[in-house]
Amino acid sequence: MSALLIIIVLVLAGVAIGQAVRIFEISNALKGKDENEITDDDNKRQGWYMLIFMFGMFITFIWMSASYWEVMLPKSASVHGKEVDNLMAISMIVITAMFVVTQPLLFYFAFKYKGKKANRATFVSHNDKLELIWTFIPAIVLAGLILYGLSTWNSTMFRPEDEEPMIVEIYAKQFGWNARYSGADNQLGYANVRNIAGVNVLGVDDTDGASLDDIVTTELHLPVGKPVLFRFRAQDVIHSAFMPHFRVQMNCVPGAVTQFAVTPDVTTVEMRKEQDVIAKTATINAIRKAKGEELYEFDYVLLCNKICGSAHYNMQMKIVVESQEEFDNWMSSQKTFAETL
Amino acid sequence: MSDIQSAETMHTDTHDHSHDDHHHEANFWNTYVFSQDHKMIAKQFLLTGIVMGTIGMMMSVLFRLQLAWPEQGFPILEKLLGKWAPDGVMDSSIYLALVTIHGTIMVFFVLTAGLSGTFSNLLIPLQIGARDMASGFMNMLSYWFFFVSSVIMVISLFVTSGPASAGWTVYPPLSALPQAIPGSGAGMTLWLVSMTLFIVSSLLGALNYIVTVLNLRTKGMSMTRLPLTIWAFFVTAILGVLSFPVLLSAALLLVFDRSMGTSFYLSDIFIGGEVLDHAGGSPVLFQHLFWFLGHPEVYIILLPALGITSEVIATNSRKPIFGYRAMVGSILAIAFLSFIVWGHHMFVTGMNPFLGSVFTFTTLLIAIPSAVKAFNYITTLWKGNIRFTPAMLFSIALVSTFITGGLTGIILGDSALDINVHDTYFVVAHFHIVMGLSAIFGMFAGIYHWFPRMWGRRMNKTMGYFHFWLTFISAYGVFFPMHFLGMAGLPRRYYTNTAFPMFDDLADINILISNFAILGAIAQGIFFFNFFYSMFRGKRSAQNPWKSNTLEWTAPVEHIHGNWPGELPTVHRWAYDYSKPGMDEDFVPQTIPLGPGEEETH
Numbered sequence A: 001m002s003a004l005l006i007i008i009v010l011v012l013a014g015v016a017i018g019q020a021v022r023i024f025e026i027s028n029a030l031k032g033k034d035e036n037e038i039t040d041d042d043n044k045r046q047g048w049y050m051l052i053f054m055f056g057m058f059i060t061f062i063w064m065s066a067s068y069w070e071v072m073l074p075k076s077a078s079v080h081g082k083e084v085d086n087l088m089a090i091s092m093i094v095i096t097a098m099f100v101v102t103q104p105l106l107f108y109f110a111f112k113y114k115g116k117k118a119n120r121a122t123f124v125s126h127n128d129k130l131e132l133i134w135t136f137i138p139a140i141v142l143a144g145l146i147l148y149g150l151s152t153w154n155s156t157m158f159r160p161e162d163e164e165p166m167i168v169e170i171y172a173k174q175f176g177w178n179a180r181y182s183g184a185d186n187q188l189g190y191a192n193v194r195n196i197a198g199v200n201v202l203g204v205d206d207t208d209g210a211s212l213d214d215i216v217t218t219e220l221h222l223p224v225g226k227p228v229l230f231r232f233r234a235q236d237v238i239h240s241a242f243m244p245h246f247r248v249q250m251n252c253v254p255g256a257v258t259q260f261a262v263t264p265d266v267t268t269v270e271m272r273k274e275q276d277v278i279a280k281t282a283t284i285n286a287i288r289k290a291k292g293e294e295l296y297e298f299d300y301v302l303l304c305n306k307i308c309g310s311a312h313y314n315m316q317m318k319i320v321v322e323s324q325e326e327f328d329n330w331m332s333s334q335k336t337f338a339e340t341l
Numbered sequence B: 001m002s003d004i005q006s007a008e009t010m011h012t013d014t015h016d017h018s019h020d021d022h023h024h025e026a027n028f029w030n031t032y033v034f035s036q037d038h039k040m041i042a043k044q045f046l047l048t049g050i051v052m053g054t055i056g057m058m059m060s061v062l063f064r065l066q067l068a069w070p071e072q073g074f075p076i077l078e079k080l081l082g083k084w085a086p087d088g089v090m091d092s093s094i095y096l097a098l099v100t101i102h103g104t105i106m107v108f109f110v111l112t113a114g115l116s117g118t119f120s121n122l123l124i125p126l127q128i129g130a131r132d133m134a135s136g137f138m139n140m141l142s143y144w145f146f147f148v149s150s151v152i153m154v155i156s157l158f159v160t161s162g163p164a165s166a167g168w169t170v171y172p173p174l175s176a177l178p179q180a181i182p183g184s185g186a187g188m189t190l191w192l193v194s195m196t197l198f199i200v201s202s203l204l205g206a207l208n209y210i211v212t213v214l215n216l217r218t219k220g221m222s223m224t225r226l227p228l229t230i231w232a233f234f235v236t237a238i239l240g241v242l243s244f245p246v247l248l249s250a251a252l253l254l255v256f257d258r259s260m261g262t263s264f265y266l267s268d269i270f271i272g273g274e275v276l277d278h279a280g281g282s283p284v285l286f287q288h289l290f291w292f293l294g295h296p297e298v299y300i301i302l303l304p305a306l307g308i309t310s311e312v313i314a315t316n317s318r319k320p321i322f323g324y325r326a327m328v329g330s331i332l333a334i335a336f337l338s339f340i341v342w343g344h345h346m347f348v349t350g351m352n353p354f355l356g357s358v359f360t361f362t363t364l365l366i367a368i369p370s371a372v373k374a375f376n377y378i379t380t381l382w383k384g385n386i387r388f389t390p391a392m393l394f395s396i397a398l399v400s401t402f403i404t405g406g407l408t409g410i411i412l413g414d415s416a417l418d419i420n421v422h423d424t425y426f427v428v429a430h431f432h433i434v435m436g437l438s439a440i441f442g443m444f445a446g447i448y449h450w451f452p453r454m455w456g457r458r459m460n461k462t463m464g465y466f467h468f469w470l471t472f473i474s475a476y477g478v479f480f481p482m483h484f485l486g487m488a489g490l491p492r493r494y495y496t497n498t499a500f501p502m503f504d505d506l507a508d509i510n511i512l513i514s515n516f517a518i519l520g521a522i523a524q525g526i527f528f529f530n531f532f533y534s535m536f537r538g539k540r541s542a543q544n545p546w547k548s549n550t551l552e553w554t555a556p557v558e559h560i561h562g563n564w565p566g567e568l569p570t571v572h573r574w575a576y577d578y579s580k581p582g583m584d585e586d587f588v589p590q591t592i593p594l595g596p597g598e599e600e601t602h
């Protein structure tokens, strides 16, 4: 019933507007004006709007950059992440500079050259020199960005390790994560979903000697300053292991093993003392308090970042970065694969 | 065969064409429904595109309600979604379904078929001086395949288990296994059927466009005298012919995996408490095939919009487009490069890092021809005598969004940076601005500009202005803040962000975005009204209302089959002699011979 009423109201509103437009047109026609011709007045007005829009856009841009600064991710908590952040900062500066040069030109020209019936445009069809310049300038800037980008990419992907990395498997399934530590031998036992049975939820092969000291956990603990090689597996569909604070992301693909090496270099406790993090946490807690929700304390997290089903939005695992001793303590409280069997 | 022949004879013969048709009487069915006239087919594409666009836009409003005000009940959600929104709060599977169908509809149905289908059909014959497409019959089939495909996509919304919900990119295994998400059952099957028909439609259309541009140009219309619109449509069609078949093969293999037990994309899967038989496949293979189409697809969407803009900006600046040859060159460069960059969507799939470097390199190369285009548009405005028609405003807006979105592409194309923004809202911001907004603005520019050509009437200017400003402001209002969400680490395709306290401080930004989305949707009401009102009651238009040079304005306002009564026009110059010194008027149609001592410009 209410739907019907809404439809009737909409239809009537449409008819009313139609009639209003009609009257407007007829009265214009009587005055001998064609209301659809673009007049000099229109050009003037729209030209000014273009200019005003440009200022509005820049004011908003500055305002957003300033006031949204705080919501963004805090400084990187991994070694390669610092390089990624530098690259990001420089790329951002470059593109902001291009933005600040080109947008004003566009809107300013629109404003400056708003037309008049009596005027004529200047006939310019091309200018080879100018066109060469603006082919080469972007080319050079991009060459710089490409070189810098690729060197960062290479050092991220092929990090020369002085130290043997600790091998940890990240296992994704609808809708949760597990970690499997390789234990004393630093070797992961063979695993395949075909072996999944009972408590062996990761399908670890118990006939493989390397698997007996593996340790399966539901939280990810990492010792600070130690290189880790993550090896990713998925049980059912593609997931993506996203650790935004470490600038790490890698898809978890069923039927394949992917990997990513990272060295966390800021402990959870240290991160909580960062100025940015304190401010962000305070803002969040003010919001949570107002809603009567549990207060928040900063933690590193692992999120799923590839659409994987109905609870994709809630697939998380806590990550703790701590000192080697704390890590060893925690580790010794966990059961090895052999012990769980 | 006979149709091709008749098109050929139509092209070459010179007798009077003012009578309606050669072979059959015009009746309702062959005039409005199974028409083979390119102008009518263009209108059919446009109207279908607008209907689909409305559906896609309404969906985005629904899921924006959810994102801004999760847990809050909205009666409208309950009304529209029924069992999927108990107490007016949408369920998480229907959220994914809405996002998926929204993306599919916008990318394929609105901005591929709706945009290209409308304007390639309308403008190719009219701007090159042909009587119709090479094959009117194939052209008609192309529309009807599209129509049926649209109908099936809409029907899929009503399946009991829900429509496809694996994202518009339908990555398997999620899209292959109904156990993984309910939408991958019947909903996904219909999605695949619909897309298959869509691909057929788009191939039929594209082949026709290519042949028409190559063979049916009128006397004097050399390739270098073609308006940039035609260059853009022509290259777009080539991209489509080369890339859509790959999507078809990807879809077919997915069909096999889903229903015949093959293992192209599936391997080692444990789901619903059991291990599946599939072994040896690779889900990443699908992504390679998909993005081999997918990346050219974004240019299939964008190039026609850029072509339209070139035409509209030149006409309304009353100046030649700056650097015509560079514009053609950059269209070709972009088209070529678009085939070797697909891997930038897959940097974190575990592909060989060296391959990642190659794709970074090729991707950043595309920025060069894109920058050339942007500078050329800006310079076209310089020292112009700009007339702000609504079409012109939308074209300037397009240049603005093309620059903004193109710049963030430099971030995403850089593999090292993509690690942390991949699949976050930064990506959503980027592709909506560079592709969604630019193409939609190009489409609006085209509609406002060629409305008089399609319906012989003018759209109302004042409503056009209101529509433009509200749309432009809310478009930036929706998508600009999303960059910040992405840099805060917020993943896309999340039903709600409340599961992570670290995102709580993003709630205000999400509310801001949703408000702009609602404003933007309401603003489209002005457009719909203007469009349908003007179609029937708009002021009659003069034959060449914008004082334009191109051939479509030399044909009479009344539609006749064959476009020109009598002989086809002969072309004597390029399309951009605006404000040429020494001429009486500030425009010189392409049909005017060079005056004594006049030099031809390029």
Ligand code: HEM
Residues within 6 Å of the ligand: B056, B057, B060, B061, B064, B099, B100, B102, B103, B104, B106, B107, B111, B166, B167, B168, B169, B428, B431, B432, B435, B436, B437, B440, B478, B491, B492, B493, B494, B495, B517, B520
């Ligand atoms: C009416 C204004 C629009 C709004 C408010 C809007 C909003 C959104 C949002 C918020 C998402 C991401 C949802 C998520 O990841 O959870 C999305 C997805 C998407 N949108 Fe839009 N959009 C609009 C118009 C368009 C247009 C014009 C296009 C054409 C290119 C488009 C194409 C897409 C695509 C391809 C996706 C990805 C779908 C997926 O994740 O599978 N949208 N839209």
Ligand SMILES: [Cu+2]
Residues within 6 Å of the ligand: A172, A173, A174, A175, A238, A239, A240, A304, A305, A306, A307, A308, A312, A315
């Ligand atoms: Cu997941």
Ligand SMILES: [Cu+2]
Residues within 6 Å of the ligand: B294, B295, B298, B341, B342, B344, B345
């Ligand atoms: Cu791409």
